[in-house]
Amino acid sequence: MSQTMTADQATFLLQNMYMGTLKTESRTTKKILEAVPAAKVDYKPDPASRSAIELARHIAAADNRFVETVINGVLDTNPKMIPEKRQDAR
Numbered sequence: 632m633s634q635t636m637t638a639d640q641a642t643f644l645l646q647n648m649y650m651g652t653l654k655t656e657s658r659t660t661k662k663i664l665e666a667v668p669a670a671k672v673d674y675k676p677d678p679a680s681r682s683a684i685e686l687a688r689h690i691a692a693a694d695n696r697f698v699e700t701v702i703n704g705v706l707d708t709n710p711k712m713i714p715e716k717r718q719d720a721r
Contacts, residue, residue: 645701660690
């Protein structure tokens with residue numbers, strides 16, 4: 632038997648249980664990605680592996696999808712496109 636979570640319960644879990652872990656994970660991921668030299672972002676240890684830049688895009692898309700799911704209350708399974716190159720803000 633499944634129970635529906637209330638908005639108050641979801642808020643409590645997010646703020647008191649999950650947010651700290653998400654922040655730590657985000658900082659750790661950022662440090663790891665920053666350690667990859669720009670000239671090596673296309674490196675793959677195996678042809679079946681993702682490159683560093685592909686992995687970074689995948690992580691960003693997964694994080695965005697998670698946040699959108701929480702905000703909208705619906706998991707959107709449509710593929711999302713992430714730009715190939717970052718555009719500098721001027």
